[in-house]
Amino acid sequence: MRKMVPVCGVVMTLFASLLFASPAQASGFLDTPTAPPTDKIVIDVVAVNGTGCPGHSAEVTVSQDNTAFTVIYSEYLAQVGVGAKPTDLRKNCQVALVVHVPQGFTYAIAKADYRGFASVTAGASVMERANYYFQGQTPTQFVQHSLSGPFLNDWETTDQVDLASLVFADCGALRNFN
Numbered sequence: 457m458r459k460m461v462p463v464c465g466v467v468m469t470l471f472a473s474l475l476f477a478s479p480a481q482a483s484g485f486l487d488t489p490t491a492p493p494t495d496k497i498v499i500d501v502v503a504v505n506g507t508g509c510p511g512h513s514a515e516v517t518v519s520q521d522n523t524a525f526t527v528i529y530s531e532y533l534a535q536v537g538v539g540a541k542p543t544d545l546r547k548n549c550q551v552a553l554v555v556h557v558p559q560g561f562t563y564a565i566a567k568a569d570y571r572g573f574a575s576v577t578a579g580a581s582v583m584e585r586a587n588y589y590f591q592g593q594t595p596t597q598f599v600q601h602s603l604s605g606p607f608l609n610d611w612e613t614t615d616q617v618d619l620a621s622l623v624f625a626d627c628g629a630l631r632n633f634n
Contacts, residue, residue, distance in 0.1 A: 496522070497522045497557055499556070500553065500556070501514065501551065501553060503551075504549065504550075506549040506550050507546075508533070508534065508547030508548055508549040509532060513530045513531035514530070514549065514551050516553065527551055534546060534582070552632040562625050563624065564622035565622075567616045567617070568588070568614070568616075569612060569614050570584055570615075571611070572584075572611055574603055574609070575607070577606060580605045581602050583600055583603075584613060585598045585600035586600075587599065588623075589623075589634050590623070590625055590626070590633055590634070591633075592631060593623070593631075
């Protein structure tokens with residue numbers, strides 16, 4: 457008899473909130489961010505790499521008010537148990553985005569919400585973790601969230617950055633946001 461082992465099936469979504477600033481604000485001259493630009497923000501997916509997001513399985517959409525974007529990972533599935541391959545235990549996905557903001561603005565990621573579905577048996581646990589950085593910069597520390605079984609439901613986690621700790625994109629540079 458095989459023991460039932462944890463299974464986690466995830467269609468994961470990232471919803472990230474953007475915080476905008478003028479170059480002076482991003483340099484620390486002012487304490488509060490500015491209102492989002494009224495011009496359209498365009499986000500291009502430059503690359504999607506990893507075992508959790510094969511091919512073109514990540515989609516990005518920008519909110520109408522230019523303050524957030526959503527990444528949907530349509531094929532993200534980590535699992536263990538009967539029928540799972542040894543490599544299914546751990547999945548990763550790195551999405552490289554170029555965020556085009558109107559002239560005179562820069563941005564930082566202020567908050568990221570992750571949502572998905574998990575099926576975890578009693579005695580088992582799963583972990584979601586993420587980090588964020590601009591191309592050429594040191595990645596941030598990982599932020600991680602765990603779920604313990606028994607669990608069979610939708611889940612949601614939030615990563616939030618304090619205003620003083622925000623890392624803004626270099627003004628005028630189009631660096632990939634990872």
